Amino acid sequence: MKLTQGTFSFLPELTDTEIKAQIGYALAQGWAIGVEYTDDPHPRNFYWELWGNPMFDLKDAAGAMLEVTACRKAHSKVYIRVNAFDATRGFETTRLSFIVNRPAKEPGFHLKRNEIGGRQIQYTIESYATQKPEGERYE
């Protein structure tokens, strides 16, 4: 199951040139670029690991691409996304976020039914990947 989170996620995978162009667009808008990765694809998992600090004051996408490539090298088997932050409101707001790397095999989610009082059913989803401990999820 292909994870569809963030912008462009229903499109075919972006090529490096396309990623670079998107980062270039974000920089032209004056946004800062951050690279993050995770092995927990749950949609409510907002806090991905930071790959270094967000990059401020960049002029050209080549700088951010260096970090994307470095992160891919270090975490080739997990999800990596690029975030663009807008500071117009006085704090950093995510304006654009898209996935640039994903595991070769994405096992998808499993629907859990939990019976509570009065035959009521509580539904929740859980990624098959997170049933394994951290670090072994996409081996």
Place this chain on the structure above:
Amino acid sequence: MNATPPLEIIGAATDTAAADYVDLSALLAESHVNEVLDELDIELIGLKPVKARIRDIAALLVVERARKLLGLVGGSPSLHMSFTGNPGTGKTTVAMRMAQILHRLGYVRKGHLIAVTRDDLVGQYIGHTAPKTKEILKKAMGGVLFIDEAYYLYRPENERDYGQEAIEILLQVMENQRDDLVVILAGYADRMDTFFRSNPGLSSRIAHHLDFPDYAPTELEEIAERMLMSMQYRLSPSALAALHEYIPLRMQQPHFANARSIRNALDRARLRQANRLFAQKGRKLGRDDLMTIEGEDLRISRVFE
């Protein structure tokens, strides 16, 4: 000036892999690089060898563009440079212009200049240098990285100095990402020579060594007048005569820093002019009084002692 877009490959040549002929002068006109070069000629006094070299580089880049239009692959030329010269000879100013020229010719994508010194690149403890240097390199991507007093990066007297680490990262990027940024190393001639001798890897990756000559006394006078004009001051005839005497005397003093010394001398003259005007209490001052620097403002200087 900055509104002019960089040179793009235009016309029919982009549709087909290769055109049959190419018009060099049209390419040159289209890049508006001549405007920057002419500006350089007008605004910077002296520096003849430097200007000639910059014209050569511009010509090379235009020809490289033309070759690309005709489908000839040569690989992009390496444009890392070193600027050597005594203090105050205009290295930083020219570096800023260089960024503009390279941008016009489409060699760098953004054309900004990041000026750094050792402190910006080298960290203070183990593991601090690499992220710091990379941070600067990322910011300089698409533009020009100007490293002032580059020889401070290498401190042979301390074998544990982290400067070497910064040099290694720099070398790697200079080699692998030639299309993304241009590195300009600047410093005083003699110390740069020692620096390059002890870092042959760096020296061999730098194609263009530009040497900035010292200014002649007449050139310094011209520079002084240019500076005053931009600050809306002018010299009285007596001040002009004083300046004429002042420059050769100042040139013999230790720590003479060419245009920078002249700027400082003028700043001191402005200070004395203000003092002089204050001393004439009660008198109404006109525009002329506020603009004119008199001979006595310069003659108080200690070089006349």
